[in-house]
Amino acid sequence: MNAGEITIDFAPEQDLFIAAARRGGRSTVRIDGVSTLGHLVEALGVPLTEVGALLVDGRAVIPAHVPIAGQAISVLAVTRPQRRAEPLRFLLDIHLGTLARRLRLLGIDAAYENPDIGDAALATRSATERRVLLSRDRGLLRRREIFAGAYVYSHRPDDQLDDVLSRFAPRLAPWTRCTACNGALRAADKESMRGQLPGSTEQTYDTFAQCVECGQAYWKGAHHARLDEIVANAEAKFGA
Known part of the structure; x- marks a missing residue:
């Protein structure tokens, strides 16, 4: 199913995981209108453990967000230090x-x-x-x-x-x-x-x-x- 296209850009820290053609700027991705943004990001190679935040047109969303045509996606890197509640194991x-x-x-x-x-x-x-x-x-x-x-x-x-x-x-x-x-x-x-x-x-x-x-x-x-x-x-x- 083709539900249009979105643009997506990844943080430089995530270049290791993605195809060379998607590094260093925004690229176009086709969507099906059903798959979540989290699924799309991982399908493009980036584990969600390495995502600090997902922005849609500058607004933070959760991985369960289903993108629609025309949206601009930014995949941010994890912020360091990544604090977690103790005990940290x-x-x-x-x-x-x-x-x-x-x-x-x-x-x-x-x-x-x-x-x-x-x-x-x-x-x-x-x-x-x-x-x-x-x-x-x-x-x-x-x-x-x-x-x-x-x-x-x-x-x-x-x-x-x-x-x-x-x-x-x-x-x-x-x-x-x-x-x-x-x-x-x-x-x-x-x-x-x-x-x-x-x-x-x-x-x-x-x-x-x-x-x-x-x-x-x-x-x-x-x-x-x-x-x-x-x-x-x-x-x-x-x-x-």
Whole structure:
């Protein structure tokens, strides 16, 4: 069905998702008089998780709006920081394991599914636990049942972390979560750790922490300098 045409322009931040011919200005799109604006935007490639607002002739509308011929549509980018009501909790897909561990290092609640449980189960967990789903899979982010979602724009873990922290501005509480399972950490004395530590660790170190969920032990070992650097960079950029 041809119900006429509308004009539509996307924010530069959304160029990644759309065809080159629609970038950098307004383009014409045919409509059927039935499909919603949200459906149209996603059909053109942009997940609604990456839309800050939809304007029709300068007026904000909801994704359920059905456009009519002659309307001018503007698809705005997400405003950063994108504040959400606390508690802010994340769910990451199988491809974002390093990002999950870094978020946990900063004390951010970051559930991670490994092995892959499939898109349907991820979406259901997002909805059930009210977690923001982080993914580089546009199709997954278009699933209607997710609670909320966000596209992770980079392949590089450093940039991924900056992306999530700048977008959501979560409260940072470094060294309070287990990077292995996302559980809470508690201080542990050397006596309580006897028999649980590898090699000469028990003789070399005096300060420990332990996960209350999985029992994983933590101490300031050789890898700690790199973790300190990640924490320091995050606090310097986003700690406020």
